[in-house]
Amino acid sequence: MATDGDDGGGRTSAARGVTSYAVAKAANVSQSTVSLVLSGKAAGRVSPATQALVLETARRFGYQKNELARVLRTGASRLLALAVPNVQQPFFGQILVAAELAAREADHSVILVDTTTDPGWVERLLGMFGSRLIAGCIVYASDDATETALADVRDRILFVEAENPPTSGIDLDVAGGVAKAVAHLAALGHRRIGYFAADYPKATYRRRLEAFGGEIVRHGLAHEPAWRAAATFEIDRATEVATTLLSTLPFTALFCDDDLLAAATYRAARRVGIDIPGALSVVGFNDIEMARMLEPELTTVAIPAEAVGRTAVRRLLGQLDTKAGEAEMPFVVELELRVRESTASRPSD
Amino acid sequence: MATDGDDGGGRTSAARGVTSYAVAKAANVSQSTVSLVLSGKAAGRVSPATQALVLETARRFGYQKNELARVLRTGASRLLALAVPNVQQPFFGQILVAAELAAREADHSVILVDTTTDPGWVERLLGMFGSRLIAGCIVYASDDATETALADVRDRILFVEAENPPTSGIDLDVAGGVAKAVAHLAALGHRRIGYFAADYPKATYRRRLEAFGGEIVRHGLAHEPAWRAAATFEIDRATEVATTLLSTLPFTALFCDDDLLAAATYRAARRVGIDIPGALSVVGFNDIEMARMLEPELTTVAIPAEAVGRTAVRRLLGQLDTKAGEAEMPFVVELELRVRESTASRPSD
DNA sequence: TTGTAGGCGTTATCAC
DNA sequence: GTGATAACGCCTACAA
Numbered sequence: 001m002a003t004d005g006d007d008g009g010g011r012t013s014a015a016r017g018v019t020s021y022a023v024a025k026a027a028n029v030s031q032s033t034v035s036l037v038l039s040g041k042a043a044g045r046v047s048p049a050t051q052a053l054v055l056e057t058a059r060r061f062g063y064q065k066n067e068l069a070r071v072l073r074t075g076a077s078r079l080l081a082l083a084v085p086n087v088q089q090p091f092f093g094q095i096l097v098a099a100e101l102a103a104r105e106a107d108h109s110v111i112l113v114d115t116t117t118d119p120g121w122v123e124r125l126l127g128m129f130g131s132r133l134i135a136g137c138i139v140y141a142s143d144d145a146t147e148t149a150l151a152d153v154r155d156r157i158l159f160v161e162a163e164n165p166p167t168s169g170i171d172l173d174v175a176g177g178v179a180k181a182v183a184h185l186a187a188l189g190h191r192r193i194g195y196f197a198a199d200y201p202k203a204t205y206r207r208r209l210e211a212f213g214g215e216i217v218r219h220g221l222a223h224e225p226a227w228r229a230a231a232t233f234e235i236d237r238a239t240e241v242a243t244t245l246l247s248t249l250p251f252t253a254l255f256c257d258d259d260l261l262a263a264a265t266y267r268a269a270r271r272v273g274i275d276i277p278g279a280l281s282v283v284g285f286n287d288i289e290m291a292r293m294l295e296p297e298l299t300t301v302a303i304p305a306e307a308v309g310r311t312a313v314r315r316l317l318g319q320l321d322t323k324a325g326e327a328e329m330p331f332v333v334e335l336e337l338r339v340r341e342s343t344a345s346r347p348s349d
Numbered sequence: 350m351a352t353d354g355d356d357g358g359g360r361t362s363a364a365r366g367v368t369s370y371a372v373a374k375a376a377n378v379s380q381s382t383v384s385l386v387l388s389g390k391a392a393g394r395v396s397p398a399t400q401a402l403v404l405e406t407a408r409r410f411g412y413q414k415n416e417l418a419r420v421l422r423t424g425a426s427r428l429l430a431l432a433v434p435n436v437q438q439p440f441f442g443q444i445l446v447a448a449e450l451a452a453r454e455a456d457h458s459v460i461l462v463d464t465t466t467d468p469g470w471v472e473r474l475l476g477m478f479g480s481r482l483i484a485g486c487i488v489y490a491s492d493d494a495t496e497t498a499l500a501d502v503r504d505r506i507l508f509v510e511a512e513n514p515p516t517s518g519i520d521l522d523v524a525g526g527v528a529k530a531v532a533h534l535a536a537l538g539h540r541r542i543g544y545f546a547a548d549y550p551k552a553t554y555r556r557r558l559e560a561f562g563g564e565i566v567r568h569g570l571a572h573e574p575a576w577r578a579a580a581t582f583e584i585d586r587a588t589e590v591a592t593t594l595l596s597t598l599p600f601t602a603l604f605c606d607d608d609l610l611a612a613a614t615y616r617a618a619r620r621v622g623i624d625i626p627g628a629l630s631v632v633g634f635n636d637i638e639m640a641r642m643l644e645p646e647l648t649t650v651a652i653p654a655e656a657v658g659r660t661a662v663r664r665l666l667g668q669l670d671t672k673a674g675e676a677e678m679p680f681v682v683e684l685e686l687r688v689r690e691s692t693a694s695r696p697s698d
Numbered sequence: 699t700t701g702t703a704g705g706c707g708t709t710a711t712c713a714c
Numbered sequence: 715g716t717g718a719t720a721a722c723g724c725c726t727a728c729a730a
Contacts, residue, residue, distance in 0.1 A: 018479075019723060030701045035725060047699060064479025068426075069723035072417045072706050079460075087449070093442045100436070100461050109477075111428075111458050112449050128458075130367070130413030132706095235641055263642040270644060290639045292584055293612040295619060368707060379717040384709060396715060418707035421722050 018063045027057040034058070038065065071132060080316065081128060081137040083113040083121060085202070089233070089260075090288040091305055092140070098309025099138065106317055108135075115140075122149045129153045136320045138312045141202050158316040160308065163203040168319070170312055170331045174204060175211040177301040177335025181255060181283045182215035184299070184337055189346035190253040190281060194227035196242060196265060198257035205257055208285070212255060227251050231261065238264035239271075246272050252280060252346045259284040259291050262298050262342070277344035287338055296341030308333055367412045376406040383407070387414065420481065429665065430477060430486040432462040432470060434551075438582070438609075439637040440654055441489070447658025448487065455666055457484075464489075471498045478502045485669045487661045490551050507665040509657065512552040517668070519661055519680045523553060524560040526650040526684030530604060530632045531564035533648070533686055538695035539602040539630060543576035545591060545614060547606035554606055557634070561604060576600050580610065587613035588620075595621050601629065601695045608633040608640050611647055611691070626693035636687055645690030657682055 020038065024031040029050060036042045037054040046054075057063075071077045082099050084092045100110045111134060115121050126149075128134045136156040139146070143163045150157055159169040185193055195212060198205045216223045227250060231241040242265045245254075256262040262284035266276060274280050276296060284291060284300035291298040311331060319328065369387070373380040378399060385391045386403040395403075406412075420426045431448050433441045449459045460483060464470050475498075477483045485505045488495070492512045499506055508518040534542060544561060547554045565572045576599055580590040591614045594603075605611040611633035618625050625631055625645060633640060636651035660680060668677065 017723095021723075031724085032702080032726080033700060035723095036700090039725075041726095045699065050699080062479075064476055066421075066723050067477070067480030067482045068417055068421045069706090070725075072415075072421055072708090072722090073724045073726090075706080077417075086446075088439075088442050088446045090437075090439055090442070093437050093439070096461070097435075097437045097463060097466070100463055101466055104467060104473075109460050109462075109473075111460055112445070113458075114446065114449055117446070117450055118453060124453075124458075127413050128416070131416035133416045235638065260638075266644070267642065289584070289609075290642060293616065293639060294642065295615070295644060366707095370707075380707090381709085381717060381719090382715085384707095385716090388709075390709095391715095394715065399715080415707050418722085419709075421706090421724090422708045422710085424722080 018061045019066070020063065023054065023058050023061055023063050026061065027053050029054060038063075075132055077132055077135040078108045079111055079134045080108050080313065081111045081113050081125060081134045082140075083115050083125065083137060083142075084140040085114075085200075086116045087112065087114055090290065091286045091303070094288075094305035095140065095309040095312075098306040099313050102310040102313035106313070108313075108317070113137075115146075122146055125150070126153065129156065136316050138316055141204060143201070143203070156320060158312055158319060160312055161202075161204050166330050168328045168330055170308060170315065170333060172204070172303060172308075172333050173335055174207045175214070177285075177303075177337070178208055178211035178255075179215050180335070180337040181299075181301050182212065182219060182221070184339060184343065185253045185255075185281060185283065186219040186221060188253075188281065188343060190221070190251075191346070192222045192227070192251040192253075194245065194251040194254040195223065195229075196245065196254055196256040196261045197228060197230040198261060199230040199232045208257055222251075224250075231264070233258065233260045235260070235264060235267075239267045242268035243271055246274055246280070249274065249280065253343070254280060254282050256282065256284045259286045259288045259298060259300055262300065263290065263294060266294055277342050279347055281343040281346075283343060291338075292340070294342070299340045299343040300338055302336045302338050304333060304336070367410045368415070369412065372403065372407050372410055372412050375410065376402050378403060387412075424481055426481055426484040427457045428460055428483045429457050429662065430460045430462050430474060430483045431489075432464050432474065432486060432491075433489040434463075434549075435465045436461065436463055439639065440635045440652070443637075443654035444489065444658040444661075447655040448662050451659040451662035455662070457662075457666070462486075464495075471495055474499070475502065478505065485665050487665055490553060492550070492552070505669060507661055507668060509661055510551075510553050515679050517664075517677045517679055519657060519664065519682060521553070521652060521657075521682050522684055523556045524563070526634075526652075526686070527557055527560035527604075528564050529684070529686040530648075530650050531561065531568060531570070533688060533692065534602045534604075534630060534632065535568040535570060537602075537630065537692060539570070539600075540695070541571045541576070541600040541602075543594065543600040543603040544572065544578075545594065545603055545605040545610045546577060546579040547610060548579040548581045557606055573599075580613070582607065582609045584609070584613060584616075588616045591617035592620055595623055595629070598623065598629065602692070603629060603631050605631065605633050608635045608637050608647060608649055611649070612639065612643060615643055626691050628696055630692040630695075632692060640687075641689070643691070648689045648692040649687055651685045651687050653682060653685070 020034045021031045024034045034054050036046055037051050042051050080103050103110045113121050138158050140160045159166045229241050229245040231238040246268050262282050265282055269276050276282055284298045287300045287302035291300050369383045370380045373383045383403050386400050391400055429452050452459050462470050487507050489509045508515045578590050578594040580587040595617050611631050614631055623629050633647045633649035636649045640647040640649050
């Protein structure tokens with residue numbers, strides 16, 4: 001239908017201050033009747049005729065419930081916060097999108113909180129809870145300190161990849177993912193494997209390294225601290241670090257904590273003249289879109305970001321309208337190894 | 350600590366329902382005094398001693414203003430919506446982060462609206478405005494239809510890259526960016542240039558193509574419709590399209606509407622055995638992080654996403670507390686050409 | 699079946 | 715200087 005040519009009779013200017021009271025007056029009923037009807041609680045309480053009248057009048061006026069007033073009265077906000085380390089990382093972008101979509105399906109909206117760039121984010125979150133502005137929050141990759149700081153509101157928070165294996169919430173089977181990657185390399189004949197770590201103090205990275213160590217032993221492979229380096233995701237710096245790491249090349253395969261690090265490894269390999277996967281196999285983590293744009297396409301451990309984001313919202317919503325106390329089992333997401341072109345048989349020495 | 354048994358002395362459980370009234374009672378003053386003090390409007394109205402007392406008591410109680418009530422009363426929300434086509438695209442991720450940061454600095458929060466995946470986003474937005482839930486909104490890359498649909502609230506919206514050159518808001522000097530790219534290619538000796546278009550009906554892409562056509566003429570270069578193809582950003586499909594486009598290679602340089610398309614071009618070039626930049630120079634658009642991870646690093650037109658996001662929020666905020674009517678001049682953001690390794694001199698034919 | 703009244707927690711306007 | 719008191723717009727007993 002046309003835009004809306006709100007000239008003639010009943011105005012239709014949706015925007016400003018059409019209150020339920022105004023609708024009531026126009027329909028010649030009481031405000032509470034309007035409320036009843038528009039909240040769908042008029043079943044058998046308001047006559048069909050009146051209901052129709054109210055509905056029609058509301059429509060004509062372009063009536064919009066004032067969400068603020070509703071929440072103030074009921075305490076049931078339809079806003080969710082999503083606290084993630086860094087939305088700029090493509091991976092979290094995916095999470096965000098999926099979360100937003102799931103939230104929307106449940107008629108909620110998402111407020112973004114960036115935990116990396118905002119030192120006071122915990123305060124802000126607490127404030128939002130205190131105001132009843134938000135109903136709940138998803139916190140991604142929290143550490144111990146924030147978890148205790150958020151203790152008061154923990155039943156309205158869903159933790160994903162928390163520092164401690166969460167009692168509820170969502171956790172990733174990081175160990176399983178790493179195991180698949182190492183098994184893949186072992187099957188290709190690699191015996192000496194290096195490790196390019198993400199230089200962030202997050203539990204998930206610690207777990208990856210631990211799992212890696214375990215798998216190395218399990219498969220009877222070799223790994224030494226000297227075959228290890230760490231860098232943040234800043235591309236130039238990461239490339240430098242990788243260059244150093246690759247300069248002597250005592251290993252034939254490299255496990256990277258993140259696809260971005262793998263990308264830096266590619267750059268370094270080009271500089272140093274190392275062929276991937278001819279002389280060096282590379283495995284990444286996350287499977288961001290870029291993984292397939294690298295040459296050769298990157299073999300990587302995929303976190304199903306979309307599923308994580310969606311599940312997180314659904315479970316949070318469930319947890320919110322459950323009577324607190326009955327902690328749900330944590331949901332463990334399986335990781336998948338996507339084998340592409342960056343891994344090949346061990347070069348004959 | 351226990352759940353919260355707010356009985357005896359002053360508890361500190363921040364989370365739940367510490368009202369200004371409770372603080373007032375504890376401090377032995379009236380609720381309005383508390384409000385005055387905590388709103389910073391106590392200058393010369395409340396004695397310093399009382400002020401200190403109130404402040405201290407509030408702190409002890411972990412008092413948090415109820416944002417909902419405040420907004421309901423004042424009508425001044427501190428929530429902003431950000432409506433962008435696709436947060437999953439790295440470019441918009443950058444915008445989002447910058448916007449969130451700028452908003453936070455002004456003590457606001459950002460709600461995300463994805464205009465691509467949510468067909469009803471305009472309704473939702475209107476609803477948020479009607480509820481007074483949000484104070485304003487940034488709309489990225491809107492089209493005519495949505496602009497008229499949002500007419501009622503347009504003074505609370507800041508448009509970025511709108512369909513029509515906006516009367517206020519933010520616009521990009523797309524033509525300037527394209528001009529730089531074409532000039533660069535011309536200077537390298539290229540005379541025949543192809544075009545890989547983004548297959549989305551957005552004004553910005555139309556403008557890029559138009560500007561491209563203009564520059565081709567201006568420099569006396571050659572371009573033909575047959576040297577043009579369009580694709581969405583889905584990588585496999587884009588690669589196919591690029592492969593076809595490159596199969597005959599009647600041109601020596603290719604302008605891409607987006608870095609992602611350039612990446613697809615790289616993949617296609619590899620398949621077909623075309624060397625970049627030896628046989629083909631490639632120019633991208635956006636300068637997302639990936640641009641530097643491609644080999645060779647991509648020459649591309651950079652949109653200063655961070656500046657755009659930040660400026661958008663600042664101007665929106667300015668516009669919001671300005672008396673409507675005095676339309677500000679649109680802010681034009683200059684684009685920059687980042688010359689890297691994907692462009693080289695025209696191959697001798 | 700419908701209407702009245704009270705309150706959610708603030709801010710703002712007045713009296714005192 | 716400080717404190718009642720009235721909105722803001724809605725929901726919900728309870729009364730009619």
